[in-house]
Amino acid sequence: MTGPHQSSGAHSIRDTICNAASGAAAGAIAATFVCPLDVIKTRLQVHGLPEVRHSGVRDPIPSKKTMVLHIKVTMRSLPWFAALPTFSEYAVERGWTKCFSRISEVGWFAYFVYIMAYIAVVEFLTYWAHRKLHDIKPLYKYLHAQHHSYNKQHKISPFAGLALHPLDGIAQGGPHEIAIFLVPTHFTTHLTVVFLGAIWSANIHDCIDEKMWPLMGGGYHVIHHLSNRHNYGLYTIWMDWMFGTLSHPVSNPTKPN
Ligand SMILES: [Zn+2]
Ligand SMILES: [Zn+2]
Secondary structure, X not given: OOOOOOOOOOOOHHHHHHHHHHHHHHHHHHHHXXXXXXXXXXXXXXXXXXXXXXXXXXXXXXXXXXXXXXXXXXXXXXXXXXXHHHHHHHHHHHOOOOEEOOHHHOOHHHHHHHHHHHHHHHHHHHHHHHHHHHHOHHHHHHOHHHHHHHOOHHHOOHHHHHOOOHHHHHHHHHHHHHHHHHOOEEHHHHHHHHHHHHHHHHHOOOOOOOOOOOEOOHHHHHHHHHHOOOOOOOOEOHHHHHXXXXXXXXXXXXXXX
């Protein structure tokens, strides 16, 4: 890219296609490295445990076949997910967003205030996008049910994090891009959050409750998969707490309340 806030007319369709292809390739490479590492982490964490809380399933580790299915779905959808940052890159270059290039443009205090606002917007919009994907039956049936076909603990693996219908991924990833139209955001920080968000998606599908409160860790997200009506949030439990859909892993270990 040529840099945020630059709106040269030189941006061609070829550049956009290159950006999309690069984004998809980067996503595939990142997923190829991050997800196996998270599987290793999960295996180390559950090593020696006779069973895992919540499900009563003796072997909580998903089979190779299940993980290969997750990988196939992810690889099919990744090129479509790349459309999102490609569009936002284009919008930033055109000066349509509120992104800024250097922290010195606003100062550190404003930078941190803006980041908090950016995360709050992302949390709010992602929560409601996810919740509506459940509440509106056709959206659930045709888009989100794909991801919820892994609703048994031994069917969920870190590879399931991005194993979504393309439009489901765009609906849930979209808030990261919408936020830069609403909140002044340091562009590199935005890209970093998007990158870490993809890693986070892998992490919350490892079914491990790492006592990361108030973060929405794997212990919370597995309850989402088991109950289908709790813990819609992404990074923190904040929105579920505010809107009455929070279920703590420790409050009822065998059955979501
Ligand atoms: Zn869901
Ligand atoms: Zn999930």
